[in-house]
Amino acid sequence: MIGFVHPPADAVELHHILSALADPTRLQIVKALHRAREGLNCTAATAPFLQVPKSTLSSHFRVLRESGLICTTKRGVENINVLRWDDIERRFPGLLPNILAFTPD
Template identity: 75%
Template sequence: MVAFVHPPAETLQLSHVLTALSDPVRLNIVQVLAGADCGLNCTASTAPFGNVPKSTLSHHFRVLRESGLVETTKRGVENINTLRWDDLERRFPGLLPQILASASAKAPD
């Protein structure tokens, strides 16, 4: 069984979080997870990324996990991904909602 690495909340670093979110695919994954009521498995959360190879998606989820943005837990044969809202809010108040709001804002016509 794979043991997932999740950094403790108090060790999260702003540079790691921002670097993880700087990639458009990872930002999109976070946006999808943010809109979910509960955790999603990799297939459900990556459905909009059907053209991204599975190995590349695995890399993106690892980067999100290691930066502290996402927590992955095993549920049967599925890997369930959830955002670490509470940990991120305690460490960097208002950061993730602001980034998601900015990313979702439409460009002026």
């Protein structure tokens, strides 16, 4: 079984979040997870990126996890990704709403 690395909420650092969101693909993944609220499996979250190799998408999810933006859990054979909205909002109030409000879909 795969063990996923998630930093504790109090260890999440702003520069890691901003670096992760600087990539357009990762930003669009975060937007998709925000719209889903309940989380998405990797296939649903990356449906708009069918031209991107799976290994590259896996790397994007790893960066998002390690930056503290998402939490990935196993549900059966699926990896379910959830945006850590509440954790980020407590640590950096207003950051995600402002970033997501000013980025195109």
